[in-house]
Amino acid sequence: MAIALGLTIPLFGMALMLLFGRWPNLRDTVMVLTAAGMFTTVLQLLPRVAAGERPSLHLFELMPGLSIAFEVEPLGMVFAMVASGLWIVTSLYAIGYMRGAKEKNQTRFYAFFAIALFSALGIAFAQNMFTLFVFYEILSLSTYPLVAHKGNEAAKRGARVYIGLLLGTSIGFMLLAIVGTWWLTGTLDFTDGGIMAGHVGHGMGAVLLVLYMFGIGKAALMPFHRWLPSAMVAPTPVSALLHAVAVVKAGVFTVLKVSIYLFGLDYMKELVTTDWIMYVAAFTMIAASLVAIQQDNLKARLAYSTVSQLSYIVLGAMLVSQLSAIGGGMHIVMHAFGKITLFFCAGAIYVATKKTEISQMDGLGRRMPFTMGAFLLGALCVIGAPPMGGLWSKWHLILGAADTGQLLMIGVFLVSTLLNIAYLIPPVLRAFLRPPKDGYTGGIREAPLLCVAPLTFTALGAFALFFLAGPLRGLLSGMFPA
Amino acid sequence: MIDHLPALQVVLPLLAAPLLLFMVRWPTLAWAFTTAVAWATFFVAALLLEQVWGGAVISYAHGGWEPPFGIEYRVDTVNAFVLLIIAGISAIVMPFARDSVEQEVDSNRIAWFYSAFLLANAGLLGIAITGDAFNIFVFFEISAIASYALIAMGRDRRALLSSFNYLIMGTIGTTFLLIGIGFMYMMTGTLNLADLAERLPEVRDTTTIRAAFAFIAVGVSLKLALFPLHLWLPNAYTYAPSMVTVFLSATATKVAIYVLLRFFYSVFGAEFSFGELPMDHVLMPLALLGILLPSIVAIFQDDVKRMLAYSSVAQVGYIILGISFATTLGLTASMLHLFNHAITKAALFMALGAIVYQIGGTQLTRMAGIARDMPWTMAAFVIGGLSLIGVPLTAGFITKWYLLLAALDSGYWPIAVFLLATSLLAVIYIWRVVEVAYFRERPADAPVVSEAPLALLLPTWTLALASILFGIYTALPVGAASRAATILMGGY
Numbered sequence: 001m002a003i004a005l006g007l008t009i010p011l012f013g014m015a016l017m018l019l020f021g022r023w024p025n026l027r028d029t030v031m032v033l034t035a036a037g038m039f040t041t042v043l044q045l046l047p048r049v050a051a052g053e054r055p056s057l058h059l060f061e062l063m064p065g066l067s068i069a070f071e072v073e074p075l076g077m078v079f080a081m082v083a084s085g086l087w088i089v090t091s092l093y094a095i096g097y098m099r100g101a102k103e104k105n106q107t108r109f110y111a112f113f114a115i116a117l118f119s120a121l122g123i124a125f126a127q128n129m130f131t132l133f134v135f136y137e138i139l140s141l142s143t144y145p146l147v148a149h150k151g152n153e154a155a156k157r158g159a160r161v162y163i164g165l166l167l168g169t170s171i172g173f174m175l176l177a178i179v180g181t182w183w184l185t186g187t188l189d190f191t192d193g194g195i196m197a198g199h200v201g202h203g204m205g206a207v208l209l210v211l212y213m214f215g216i217g218k219a220a221l222m223p224f225h226r227w228l229p230s231a232m233v234a235p236t237p238v239s240a241l242l243h244a245v246a247v248v249k250a251g252v253f254t255v256l257k258v259s260i261y262l263f264g265l266d267y268m269k270e271l272v273t274t275d276w277i278m279y280v281a282a283f284t285m286i287a288a289s290l291v292a293i294q295q296d297n298l299k300a301r302l303a304y305s306t307v308s309q310l311s312y313i314v315l316g317a318m319l320v321s322q323l324s325a326i327g328g329g330m331h332i333v334m335h336a337f338g339k340i341t342l343f344f345c346a347g348a349i350y351v352a353t354k355k356t357e358i359s360q361m362d363g364l365g366r367r368m369p370f371t372m373g374a375f376l377l378g379a380l381c382v383i384g385a386p387p388m389g390g391l392w393s394k395w396h397l398i399l400g401a402a403d404t405g406q407l408l409m410i411g412v413f414l415v416s417t418l419l420n421i422a423y424l425i426p427p428v429l430r431a432f433l434r435p436p437k438d439g440y441t442g443g444i445r446e447a448p449l450l451c452v453a454p455l456t457f458t459a460l461g462a463f464a465l466f467f468l469a470g471p472l473r474g475l476l477s478g479m480f481p482a
Numbered sequence: 483m484i485d486h487l488p489a490l491q492v493v494l495p496l497l498a499a500p501l502l503l504f505m506v507r508w509p510t511l512a513w514a515f516t517t518a519v520a521w522a523t524f525f526v527a528a529l530l531l532e533q534v535w536g537g538a539v540i541s542y543a544h545g546g547w548e549p550p551f552g553i554e555y556r557v558d559t560v561n562a563f564v565l566l567i568i569a570g571i572s573a574i575v576m577p578f579a580r581d582s583v584e585q586e587v588d589s590n591r592i593a594w595f596y597s598a599f600l601l602a603n604a605g606l607l608g609i610a611i612t613g614d615a616f617n618i619f620v621f622f623e624i625s626a627i628a629s630y631a632l633i634a635m636g637r638d639r640r641a642l643l644s645s646f647n648y649l650i651m652g653t654i655g656t657t658f659l660l661i662g663i664g665f666m667y668m669m670t671g672t673l674n675l676a677d678l679a680e681r682l683p684e685v686r687d688t689t690t691i692r693a694a695f696a697f698i699a700v701g702v703s704l705k706l707a708l709f710p711l712h713l714w715l716p717n718a719y720t721y722a723p724s725m726v727t728v729f730l731s732a733t734a735t736k737v738a739i740y741v742l743l744r745f746f747y748s749v750f751g752a753e754f755s756f757g758e759l760p761m762d763h764v765l766m767p768l769a770l771l772g773i774l775l776p777s778i779v780a781i782f783q784d785d786v787k788r789m790l791a792y793s794s795v796a797q798v799g800y801i802i803l804g805i806s807f808a809t810t811l812g813l814t815a816s817m818l819h820l821f822n823h824a825i826t827k828a829a830l831f832m833a834l835g836a837i838v839y840q841i842g843g844t845q846l847t848r849m850a851g852i853a854r855d856m857p858w859t860m861a862a863f864v865i866g867g868l869s870l871i872g873v874p875l876t877a878g879f880i881t882k883w884y885l886l887l888a889a890l891d892s893g894y895w896p897i898a899v900f901l902l903a904t905s906l907l908a909v910i911y912i913w914r915v916v917e918v919a920y921f922r923e924r925p926a927d928a929p930v931v932s933e934a935p936l937a938l939l940l941p942t943w944t945l946a947l948a949s950i951l952f953g954i955y956t957a958l959p960v961g962a963a964s965r966a967a968t969i970l971m972g973g974y
Binding site (some may be wrong): 137174 | 880
């Protein structure tokens with residue numbers, strides 16, 4: 001019941017927003033209420049899932065054995081909570097940002113935003129790979145107008161790369177893998193321990209794994225990562241919620257789902273390509289960080305940072321240990337809070353000063369202390385430094401690597417962490433330690449309250465997660481019933 | 483009455499056609515009468531499909547002359563399904579036709595136009611229902627001549643030339659078919675399809691029968707626009723009146739494909755066509771090229787109607803590909819695509835018809851920003867486009883799914899990859915239109931237009947919703963297609 005309600009609320013909210021398009025205040029109230037309603041509905045599922053239950057909902061059957069159906073398991077629960085919870089914050093932020101930046105077509109923007117959240121929830125709750133695929137594609141399609149929102153040539157070009165890569169990989173590789181899986185095993189249901197063992201030979205399984213991992217373009221494994229920097233032409237609320245949380249996390253969430261519930265960790269250990277993908281992920285992690293260091297545009301730097309951070313989670317899945325898989329699940333949450341804070345800050349800086357480049361940020365800390373303080377906390381969370389939540393996910397990922405004897409990967413995690421520091425801390429240092437280039441002496445002049453309050457909130461959230469990691473880990477270990 | 487359903491299926495539109503000549507002065511009456519006939523025909527087709535659903539075969543002897551001496555109409559699930567597609571599309575296109583035809587055809591010719599439409603309809607239904615080889619030829623000619631007239635009635639003067647091209651190519655096609663049928667008659671002394679199927683095995687190792695096979699294969703391939711025999715199609719579809727394009731694109735090539743299936747599988751038998759003769763090795767490369775090249779050509783078209791015409795050639799390629807696997811699964815995919823593509827393409831061409839009605843053309847440059855003025859029409863176009871691409875929860879996806887399974891089932895992994903890659907081409911050419919219509923500003927000098935009238939929108943949306951419905955509720959098309967495939971694999 002809560003599943004159906006959770007899925008209908010965003011659609012209903014979208015209809016109301018379209019209806020109330022002429023009255024911005026009413027429309028925006030509806031949006032916040034919709035987000036809040038969705039989050040509370042999702043939250044109602046939490047006690048049941050935490051108790052080991054798996055609430056489910058069967059909608060309809062397309063072909064015998066192929067259904068649109070939902071089932072909530074721990075990983076999906078976590079993803080759904082993160083996406084819908086951060087939507088509340090983002091919708092408040094979006095009101096401040098869109099009004100502050102005087103963007104056009106706001107109603108259309110919010111409507112597609114709601115569809116994107118609807119599909120993210122569909123992905124989180126999908127009971128089988130087919131349902132997941134359907135919502136995955138809706139998510140790609142519904143975010144296209146958001147990326148192309150500005151409507152100028154640059155936005156359209158970026159959006160074309162975005163949709164081209166996402167649709168291309170998902171149709172070219174993932175759909176092929178799905179049909180292959182169906183043909184070989186006769187089912188696409190997410191099942192504890194996987195469905196491949198005993199049906200699919202190791203050669204074929206190895207091929208399927210490669211198809212899945214590159215087919216899930218939203219996980220941004222190199223060389224299919226270009227869409228993410230391209231998507232940065234979108235207004236910042238989109239970059240923050242969709243391209244730091246909902247869309248990209250849908251990708252790595254799918255990676256974890258496929259690894260754990262389609263392949264099964266035990267089966268995946270026996271595939272030759274598991275190691276190959278692991279090396280690809282390791283390479284992506286380092287290479288994207290190196291690219292990030294060279295970016296002067298703040299959003300571009302954050303985007304490459306996201307590419308790098310997503311590969312942490314893919315790597316966690318490819319290490320095929322329960323610890324690293326749980327670490328990957330935790331990193332979905334930790335990185336979400338850290339990165340959304342950073343994007344909120346980037347947007348706030350843009351709204352307040354129209355600055356987009358890091359080299360322009362000298363002395364900005366005097367003008368926007370709250371924003372830059374939050375930026376520091378978000379950066380620490382992404383780096384994985386105490387006292388932020390990011391510590392724990394990295395901790396588990398590294399433990400997983402140690403557990404499976406992949407000492408090289410421990411090294412990769414450490415090098416990547418150093419690189420994180422190298423590209424995230426300098427903007428903060430510039431802002432606080434250097435004098436303003438333009439000789440600004442006007443005191444504190446922050447972005448609108450609706451921009452600053454959300455980013456302060458998420459920064460504090462990233463801090464709070466340092467203490468909440470225990471329950472989160474407990475919930476996620478439900479992925480592996482004894 | 484119920485016993486005479488097979489005869490009624492053809493006789494109804496055939497006899498109604500000349501009656502329209504009495505209504506030349508009252509175009510609206512002509513339209514109403516044609517609509518009534520089209521819906522009655524659809525009703526008959528639905529009843530027929532219901533009767534043969536369980537696997538029964540209806541054999542109807544014309545004038546009481548028992549087959550194989552008289553002309554036999556023979557209905558099984560295969561052609562009942564095809565009949566339903568033809569009759570269904572012509573029924574749904576009629577409400578759309580009224581406004582569209584009124585604008586695109588001279589008013590003193592409207593009754594003639596509908597008369598030709600009913601004749602084309604009768605011809606196509608006749609091809610599908612008859613169990614007699616010579617009868618197939620006759621109905622091919624009836625439908626073809628009527629279609630030439632229909633296309634030529636387009637106001638664009640290029641319609642005349644494209645109709646003439648179609649006439650030449652079509653006549654070559656049917657002549658080849660006739661030669662092939664003649665050869666078979668020479669060797670077996672019969673024209674009844676079932677009888678032919680029985681007698682052919684004795685003589686099938688002769689050069690004459692092989693030549694007959696070749697003539698029929700080429701002749702029908704011309705009619706169904708198999709690459710590279712498709713050259714008549716793009717112009718014919720582009721310059722015909724909108725309603726004719728909707729009707730022909732959804733039915734004419736489909737019926738020719740049915741004839742190909744009948745000859746290959748039922749008359750000659752799969753074993754002969756694909757075992758002794760290497761038809762699979764002939765059809766498969768043609769199908770693959772026929773998917774790839776027209777899809778690429780479609781990307782570079784500036785006229786959206788023409789773009790969809792090339793896409794139709796590519797879709798024929800998908801259907802032929804399924805046939806070339808020579809497996810039940812492959813045939814299921816093909817039969818399914820006959821249905822799914824018919825509703826999808828009809829929806830798309832109807833949306834374009836509505837655009838023609840409002841702005842007078844479908845060139846991309848004229849369609850800039852049109853989605854703001856005609857949101858409902860363009861939304862229907864997008865749904866049709868998604869189904870053409872094969873996005874999940876649309877009819878097109880179901881076909882693609884079966885086609886992929888069929889390719890994997892026959893061990894053709896590369897073809898499965900190819901199919902997915904080419905559906906990306908469809909993404910590109912549909913997306914071009916979407917981007918122009920939604921994300922470009924309406925040019926300042928463009929005429930101010932409003933949404934198309936309800937009479938055009940309702941049929942368009944019916945088909946657009948149908949292409950979603952049949953992507954979710956698949957029992958009817960998949961059930962019919964898989965039954966039809968089993969029957970075809972089993973011989974006559």
